[in-house]
Amino acid sequence: xxxxxxxxxxxxxxxxxxxxxxxxxxxxxxxxxxxxxxxxxxxxxxxxxxxxxxxxxxxxxxxxxxxxxxxxxxxxxxxxxxxxxxxxxxxxxxxxxxxxxxxxxxxxxxxxxxxxxxxxxxxxxxxxxxxxxxxxxxxxxxxxxxxxxxxxxxxxxxxxxxxxxxxxxxxxxxxxxxxxxxxxxxxxxxxxxxxxxxxxxxxxxxxxxxxxxxxxxxxxxxxxxxxxxxxxxxxxxxxxxxxxxxxxxxxxxxxxxxxxxxxxxxxxxxxxxxxxxxxxxxxxxxxxxxxxxxxxxxxxxxxxxxxxxxxxxxxxxxxxxxxxxxxxxxx
Amino acid sequence: xxxxxxxxxxxxxxxxxxxxxxxxxxxxxxxxxxxxxxxxxxxxxxxxxxxxxxxxxxxxxxxxxxxxxxxxxxxxxxxxxxxxxxxxxxxxxxxxxxxxxxxxxxxxxxxxxxxxxxxxxxxxxxxxxxxxxxxxxxxxxxxxxxxxxxxxxxxxxxxxxxxxxxxxxxxxxxxxxxxxxxxxxxxxxxxxxxxxxxxxxxxxxxxxxxxxxxxxxxxxxxxxxxxxxxxxxxxxxxxxxxxxxxxxxxxxxxxxxxxxxxxxxxxxxxxxxxxxxxxxxxxxxxxxxxxxxxxxxxxxxxxxxxxxxxxxxxxxxxxxxxxxxxxxxxx
Numbered sequence: 323x324x325x326x327x328x329x330x331x332x333x334x335x336x337x338x339x340x341x342x343x344x345x346x347x348x349x350x351x352x353x354x355x356x357x358x359x360x361x362x363x364x365x366x367x368x369x370x371x372x373x374x375x376x377x378x379x380x381x382x383x384x385x386x387x388x389x390x391x392x393x394x395x396x397x398x399x400x401x402x403x404x405x406x407x408x409x410x411x412x413x414x415x416x417x418x419x420x421x422x423x424x425x426x427x428x429x430x431x432x433x434x435x436x437x438x439x440x441x442x443x444x445x446x447x448x449x450x451x452x453x454x455x456x457x458x459x460x461x462x463x464x465x466x467x468x469x470x471x472x473x474x475x476x477x478x479x480x481x482x483x484x485x486x487x488x489x490x491x492x493x494x495x496x497x498x499x500x501x502x503x504x505x506x507x508x509x510x511x512x513x514x515x516x517x518x519x520x521x522x523x524x525x526x527x528x529x530x531x532x533x534x535x536x537x538x539x540x541x542x543x544x545x546x547x548x549x550x551x552x553x554x555x556x557x558x559x560x561x562x563x564x565x566x567x568x569x570x571x572x573x574x575x576x577x578x579x580x581x582x583x584x585x586x587x588x589x590x591x592x593x594x595x596x597x598x599x600x601x602x603x604x605x606x607x608x609x610x611x612x613x614x615x616x617x618x619x620x621x622x623x624x625x626x627x628x629x630x631x632x633x634x635x636x637x638x639x640x641x642x643x644x645x646x647x648x649x650x651x652x653x
Numbered sequence: 654x655x656x657x658x659x660x661x662x663x664x665x666x667x668x669x670x671x672x673x674x675x676x677x678x679x680x681x682x683x684x685x686x687x688x689x690x691x692x693x694x695x696x697x698x699x700x701x702x703x704x705x706x707x708x709x710x711x712x713x714x715x716x717x718x719x720x721x722x723x724x725x726x727x728x729x730x731x732x733x734x735x736x737x738x739x740x741x742x743x744x745x746x747x748x749x750x751x752x753x754x755x756x757x758x759x760x761x762x763x764x765x766x767x768x769x770x771x772x773x774x775x776x777x778x779x780x781x782x783x784x785x786x787x788x789x790x791x792x793x794x795x796x797x798x799x800x801x802x803x804x805x806x807x808x809x810x811x812x813x814x815x816x817x818x819x820x821x822x823x824x825x826x827x828x829x830x831x832x833x834x835x836x837x838x839x840x841x842x843x844x845x846x847x848x849x850x851x852x853x854x855x856x857x858x859x860x861x862x863x864x865x866x867x868x869x870x871x872x873x874x875x876x877x878x879x880x881x882x883x884x885x886x887x888x889x890x891x892x893x894x895x896x897x898x899x900x901x902x903x904x905x906x907x908x909x910x911x912x913x914x915x916x917x918x919x920x921x922x923x924x925x926x927x928x929x930x931x932x933x934x935x936x937x938x939x940x941x942x943x944x945x946x947x948x949x950x951x952x953x954x955x956x957x958x959x960x961x962x963x964x965x966x967x968x969x970x971x972x973x974x975x976x977x978x979x980x981x982x983x984x
Contacts, residue, residue, distance in 0.1 A: 343942055347800055354799060456943040458793055465789060468685060469678055469963045594949070597928035611674055611960035612787040615950030618925070619943065629942035632800045 326355065326639060328396045329363040329388045331410060333373060336400035336424050336451070337364070339628030341375070347632070355639050363388045365401075389413050396638065398631055399423040400451075408432045415439045415447075420642065422634045424451035424627055430525035433532055446642060448634025453526040454479055454603040456626030457619040458633075463533055463607065470609035472534050476572045476594070479526040481601035481621040482510045482517035483549050483569040487586075488599045491557050491566065497550065509601050509622075519548035520569065520584035527571040527582055530605075539573070539580040547585035560588050568595050657686065657970060659727045660694040660719045662741060664704060667731035667755050667782070668695070670959030672706070678963070686970050694719045696732075720744050727969065729962055730754040731782075739763045746770045746778075751973065753965045755782035755958055761856035764863055777973065779965025784857040785810055785934040787957030788950040789964075794864055794938065801940035803865050807903045807925070810857040812932035812952040813841045813848035814880050814900040818917075819930045822888050822897065828881065840932055840953075850879035851900065851915035858902040858913055861936075870904070870911040878916035891919050899926050 328344075330337045344351070344359055351359050363380040365388055366373070375381055382388065385406070388397070397414045399421060401407050407428040411421050415436065423429055429436070429452045440447045450460040454477065466472060478484050482504050489500040501518070504510040516522040524546050531538045549569050557567055565588045573582040589596050594606040594616045603621025608614050620626040659675075661668045675682070675690055682690050694711035696719055697704070706712055713719065716737070719728070728745045730752060732738050738759040742752050746767065754760055760767070760783045771778045781791040785808065797803060809815050813835055820831040832849070835841040847853040855877050862869045880900050888898055896919045904913040920927050925937040925947045934952025939945050951957040 343800070347942075350800060457946060458796060461796065462789055462793070465792060465964060466960075468967045469674070469681060470960060591928075592930075597922075599923075609960075611678075611956045611963075613951045613954065613957050615788055615948065617946065617948055619946030623944065625942045626944050629797075629801060629940075632942075633796060636799045 325358045325360050326395050327360055327362045327391065327393055328398060328635075329365070329391065329394055330361060330398045330400065331365040331385075331388070331407070332400040332402075333364050333366050333375075334400060334402075335624050336627045336631070337398070339624035340398050340400065340631055343625060343628040343632055351632075351636070354636060362391060362394070385410055385413075389417060389419075394419050396420045396422060396635060398635070399425055400631075401425060402427070404428045404431050408436070411436055411447075412439060415443050415445050418443060418445055420446045420448075420638045422448040422451070422631050422638070424631060426452040426522070426525040426529060430528040430532075430538075433529060434536075446638045448631065448638055449529065450634050451627050451630040453529050454605055454617075455481075455619070455621040455623060456629050457603055457605065457617050457621065458630070459530070459605045459617055460533060461633075462615075462617060463530065466607065466609050466612065467534065470611045472575060472607060472609045474572070474574045474608040475527075475530055475534070475605060476570055477523070477527070477530075477605040478568060478595050478598050478603055479523040479571045479605070479621065480517050480520075480569065481603055482514060483520075483523070484598065484603075485509050485601045486518070487549060487552070487557070487567050487569060490552070490554060491561060494554065494558075496554055497552065518550055520546045520571075523569065523571040523584045527573055527584060531573055531580065531582065534573075535575055535580070537580070539582045543582075545583040545585055547583075549586050552586055565590055566596055568593075568598070570595060656689045656691045657726050658691055658693045658722065658724055659729060659966070660696070660722065660725055661692060661729045661731065662696040662716075662719070662738070663731040663733075664695050664697050664706075665731060665733075666955050667958045667962070668729070670955035671729050671731065671962050674956060674959040674963055682963075682967070685967060693722060693725070716741055716744075720748065720750075725750050727751045727753060727966060729966070730756055731962075732756060733758070735759045735762050739767070742767055742778075743770060746774050746776050749774060749776055751777045751779075751969045753779040753782070753962050753969070755962060757783040757853070757856040757860060761859040761863075761869075764860060765867075777969045779962065779969055780860065781965050782958050782961040784860050785936060785948075786812075786950070786952040786954060787960050788934055788936065788948050788952065789961070790861070790936045790948055791864060792964075793946075793948060794861065797938065797940050797943065798865065801942045803906060803938060803940045805903070805905045805939040806858075806861055806865070806936060807901055808854070808858070808861075808936040809899060809926050809929045809934055810854040810902045810936070810952065811848050811851075811900065812934055813845060814851075814854070815929065815934075816840050816932045817849070818880060818883070818888070818898050818900060821883070821885060822892060825885065825889075827885055828883065849881055851877045851902075854900065854902040854915045858904055858915060862904055862911065862913065866906055866911070868911070870913045874913075876914040876916055878914075880917050883917055896921055897927055899924075899929070901926060
């Protein structure tokens with residue numbers, strides 16, 4: 323193998339980011355991996371859309387075209403929703419193709435299943451990009467867990483709702499006006515329900531829960547409360563007391579129970595998430611040895627999310643190379 | 654090898670933290686590494702001091718006693734100052750013993766040499782604990798560098814000076830009173846010169862520079878300015894404008910030059926380090942793909958620093974195990 327063959331599922335903001343980052347970082351990747359990275363195919367939904375894709379790349383609406391490519395090494399998945407993503411990735415894993423995903427809804431629901439299948443098939447799954455975009459929260463938690471017990475996680479995991487709360491406070495906008503501004507700036511979807519209701523942050527919290535203790539709380543027992551009902555007046559009153567509304571996803575890991583919630587919380591200036599503003603994401607982790615550490619950064623965005631996915635990709639290639647070397651040597 | 658034999662150099666706050674963390678996390682380490690971790694020896698300076706150390710541990714003032722222990726796997730170094738640490742670690746590396754250090758002055762001066770020697774001897778060096786205590790800044794930068802170009806780093810790398818500035822602002826203390834308080838709380842040494850002059854932060858900045866681009870700026874060209882001359886009045890005036898004094902270590906990586914400084918800077922509330930208070934450390938990294946990410950956490954402290962050292966230790970054992978397996982398989 324002198325070339326690493328990859329395919330992209332989805333060519334929205336994130337898929338396009340991966341495409342352009344692989345192109346712009348080709349030299350660096352070659353130096354790091356000792357091989358050329360070639361994007362051989364892209365799965366799209368709408369064939370009529372104009373896209374800037376090299377002519378030698380297979381652009382298709384049919385997943386079969388992709389899964390049947392010989393010697394495909396890695397699939398980057400950046401679609402939205404549970405299905406057909408889950409089925410696609412299961413097929414990929416069955417064929418020994420590694421997977422890097424940014425799909426939080428799918429991964430919150432089926433991450434455990436995918437990881438188990440991947441282990442059985444000796445393939446790898448990267449999911450850094452599912453949670454907090456470019457903030458390296460997944461690998462930091464994995465690393466901490468080697469010697470720390472994690473007792474609590476609090477995060478601002480949705481940039482859209484944090485942006486709205488920030489604008490309502492700083493510019494005295496109503497909720498509706500702040501949401502419109504978020505949409506105008508490209509921070510919110512045409513249908514922003516999942517962002518403002520807390521569902522999006524909830525998915526990410528469930529992914530973190532699975533990562534930390536290999537289980538999730540009973541979904542029906544998690545309080546999920548959005549930011550829709552917060553008024554200008556409430557925000558003004560809080561600010562008078564030096565406090566801010568933050569939309570916080572929180573999970574506490576006890577020996578016998580898991581308590582999780584996503585809700586607007588009024589925080590003081592000494593709270594680690596008080597100063598997280600605009601579309602930023604942040605995660606505060608409490609751990610047995612290290613104490614409290616906080617990571618902050620871009621929770622979304624084309625290149626930030628692509629960066630997380632390509633870091634996963636590099637890890638996967640470097641580790642699977644070791645595996646192949648071992649197999650070779652043991653022959 | 655059914656036991657991993659380790660020795661500690663130094664039994665101050667950090668050394669004691671490593672000792673107690675290894676004891677309290679024995680089960681976890683055994684599960685992770687498949688072996689018992691045994692602290693076989695500790696190098697101390699003052700034999701008359703009372704210490705709580707198990708009777709079967711060799712406690713000695715003579716490094717020869719330690720370097721001559723058969724099959725010693727790893728040395729944890731938590732002494733202060735360049736020498737004799739450098740010489741000790743070079744001897745360890747020559748004998749194929751892995752090294753984990755928390756010694757920033759030594760590592761800023763001799764890290765490059767030690768890493769080169771270690772590579773020649775196929776041993777490993779962990780230095781996460783040299784910079785920002787429990788904040789996983791070294792491994793985050795290493796990870797980012799796989800696909801990002803890092804363009805700038807700004808950090809609050811000294812908890813003592815940040816604590817003093819915070820107390821001067823919040824409690825209207827004079828510099829001297831705030832320093833006394835830091836000493837009373839155990840945050841500052843009896844001789845706090847390196848902390849308040851910026852030298853301590855400078856060492857850490859040089860370690861980061863070496864890590865990012867494998868070189869350091871000319872030390873004589875780095876502006877190093879402490880916090881001694883900052884007055885109550887200046888802090889009050891800044892606060893009236895909504896600004897704060899922060900003691901910031903900063904380095905910019907350009908194609909042709911390296912510009913570094915450690916100095917008090919007046920920052921606005923939108924600066925990523927504005928809200929870092931008390932003894933906390935934080936590092937803001939600007940990188941080509943991911944944008945800006947900030948890591949915050951305990952910059953010092955017994956268990957936080959020990960956590961960083963033990964994470965390095967686990968990485969080393971896991972990687973050297975792979976190496977030994979490979980050697981074994983290729984026989």
